[in-house]
Amino acid sequence: MPEEEDTFGLSGPVHLTTVDWTNPNHQRSVAASLVKGVYVWQRDFKRIRKGGRALAPPWWEAFHFQLHKLLIDKDDSSVFGAIYQLTSVPSADQAPRYVIAFRGTIPKWDTFKRDLKLNIRIITNRLDHTPRAEAALQAVRDVVATYGSSNVWLAGHSQGAAMGMLAGKHMAKTGVFLEAFLFNPPFVSPPIGRVKGHGIRLLRSVITAGLLKMKHHQPGSSFPALSAWQPRLFVNRADFICAEYIGYFEHREWMEKIGAGEIERLASQRSVGGLVVHAIASKMGKPSSEEPLHLIPSASLIVNLSPVRRRDAHGIKQWWGPNLLLESMVYNYSD
Template sequence: MVSKRDLFHVSGPVHLASVNWHCPHHRRMIAASLVQGAYVLERDRQQNRHGTEACASGWWEFFHFQLKEELFDDADLSIFGAIYEFNSPVSIRTTAAEHAPKVVIAFRGTIRKKKTLSRDLKLDLKFLYHGLHQSSRFELAMQAVRKAISFAGHTSVWLAGHSLGAAIATLVGKKMAWESVYLQNFLFNPPIFSPPIERIKDKKVKEGIRITRSFLTAGLAAAVRGERKKSEQLFTILAPWVPNLFLNPADGICSEYVGYFENRKKMEEIGAGAIGKLATQNSLGGLLLTMLGKESEPLHLLPSANLTVNSSPSPDFKSAHGIHQWCRTDLNLSYSEYRYE
């Protein structure tokens, strides 16, 4: 029995027969669809769905993309990503279509099935311990992105990912930004290693916890030799890169990104802008690992970002964290832009 979520004509944004590549809503829904295509590719593989029984192709063919390559994990041989190439038909080769990406690389998140669960959970743990940059999946992703850039140019390459896949895309985007190559990133429900403070209803309690945390983080960063200068340099390099984050406040995995950025403003308001700036460049977990002599790469430390927050009611965790929500048109969305100066 095929799940409805795998069928584009049932669960996809079929209303987008005509795409405006300038429209952020259209870009969001297409990027989410291509990520879903990566999920369904792996589910097709696991369930031995081939030919007319395979479900994945609708998620990219509807938008005139071709599947150029599947990305396979070298540990469990699962499909963890897909490389798509835009093939605009003659009928829509307009000025608007020129703003479409030439290549999109999409990464799926964790699939809780026997064939993928073990490997995906190991990578989830690597994320928690700031070690995802040491995984072979990340290295394979980097190779794919460098190849795509050499083919299409960095301004025509998009990265997209959901959950664990968003973490991979974030890490790749940061690595390229350190080389002054700034890619378009679409990060759906990206995980952040932080308690889900955003889910606390009392605003003053939330602010108090975050302010206290900022003072602790800044104090520890100042105490670790060389860490303050290093973090300032990295943030300055990364500042021009502006990834797009798609968050749901009911999703404890990603919701604290909202507070991560909002807390900067609050620290400035109370006259502690310098402390807030230092705190936002560091993480408590990363600093502790550094003190223990271990290499770490805290993914959530981002200087700049565009945030899209979906505050629509989410009846359960699956709804709040799922990729399908970002293909919908009836969402209660808010937008914020953050730039590091």
């Protein structure tokens, strides 16, 4: 039942009665809950669950946050994000003072039509040229400018993770590296994650690097400049939307081991599909970045190995469980 899933006391991390801000598992659970709060707030608004019937507030109040500001898409008036402020002042430096959270797609017609258009923008690498992305970026800039960059978190799920990736990249290019919790971030790529071996990826890397060499691509792009930013990417192998991040980073390490690191350092900055889309968009006079949004030089990759139903592999709920079986790897880019 949707209302049961939106009720914190029935579906939320009620086991987390006290937050240890130095504990990565607690950080993950809180970040995921704040993202869930954005989903529930949008449904509260549409279902007019006001006053005592509103289900969203417990998703942040349980962790001593207050709602600082809602982020509204001016095209469809939907709530796509929220800025939360921590009301208590813990001693741990790892505690955020502000969290900017973005939701993903909601499969209801009043929001789905707009969300679907944005998902297409993610695939065609044109998310930043939308009013929602512009509002998200401005919100992040305002929080950082007003309150400083320390102890400010970004959090997002699915489409919202792409929004968080976009905002984090923009800030990193200015030398501001925000802590980011990106759940099930979309990786725009053919579904080759289940193919064993590195043959297909090797071929793709060689083709991509070759195309870039033909275009006289200069390695001194913004990609290496992002290497100091290390967002946390939370993925599930059973989720085809984000699972390719596993192969992306593992293949980069493998290429280094076989002595082909220079090829992969170039190829990992672009994708064949992205180059094609950019070329088509340019001919049509539409704005499109040649640098794919989903590609990132450095990251902390957290893979959920806990058994979940396939239909839940892309869900936000999987990320606040108390006893998850997780595999973590840190990948640092070196030019």
